[in-house]
Amino acid sequence: MKYGILVNEGPYTHQASDSALAFTKAALEKGHEIFRVFFYHDGVNNGTSLAIPPQDDRHIPNQWSELAKEHNIDLVLCVAAAQRRGLLDESEAKRNSKAASNMIEGFRISGLGQLIEAGIQGDRMVVFGD
Amino acid sequence: MSMLHTVNKSPFERNTLESCIGLAVPGSAILLMEDGVIGAMANTKHSEMVKAAMANVKIYVLGPDLKARGLSEGNVVDGISVVGYGDFVDLTAEHAAVQSWL
Numbered sequence: 001m002k003y004g005i006l007v008n009e010g011p012y013t014h015q016a017s018d019s020a021l022a023f024t025k026a027a028l029e030k031g032h033e034i035f036r037v038f039f040y041h042d043g044v045n046n047g048t049s050l051a052i053p054p055q056d057d058r059h060i061p062n063q064w065s066e067l068a069k070e071h072n073i074d075l076v077l078c079v080a081a082a083q084r085r086g087l088l089d090e091s092e093a094k095r096n097s098k099a100a101s102n103m104i105e106g107f108r109i110s111g112l113g114q115l116i117e118a119g120i121q122g123d124r125m126v127v128f129g130d
Numbered sequence: 131m132s133m134l135h136t137v138n139k140s141p142f143e144r145n146t147l148e149s150c151i152g153l154a155v156p157g158s159a160i161l162l163m164e165d166g167v168i169g170a171m172a173n174t175k176h177s178e179m180v181k182a183a184m185a186n187v188k189i190y191v192l193g194p195d196l197k198a199r200g201l202s203e204g205n206v207v208d209g210i211s212v213v214g215y216g217d218f219v220d221l222t223a224e225h226a227a228v229q230s231w232l
Binding site: 001003008014015016019022023025026027029030032124125126127128129130 | 136165195214215218219222232
């Protein structure tokens, strides 16, 4: 099966990011394809490169980043949600004359069309949020 | 069309479980996850609603989320199946669509 995953909640808020990660890993283990993970609303905070959780806590942005690298998964931050919350990749930072970018490797920034496409191209859309 | 519903909040916090049970078509399934696992507990004021729903829909509860909250599988309403993340994936594949009650 081809899955689209939607994450609407930031990391360390309730449990949505943890649940989405666990579901995505379980789906991959079963041989399913993850077509895309789309991060919307506060979910875009999953893509920050500046998080420094305590060493005995899980590092959620790193977990996504490593998963993307390992399984070549498309992780997409909604551009409007990301800009509101100060999540920028290098080109967005440059385009908006900001001093720095803070998007972790493995993510990319794009528009809502990517969510719609995941809904059309995927066999299932599973939503995690608050 | 059979649908998998996921409920992630306690019935003591929100009315999503009640709404879900009210709207789920017979033959569909409900997975209780995150704080939603509270809805699977026996001997609460919501247990009868959950028991009655099982005449029409199959109800599952996510074991790791029970465990994370120190809740025992032994206290789950009879007839509710305790499942893992792998089973969660299987449930999404077995049903034609997934509705997350957020």
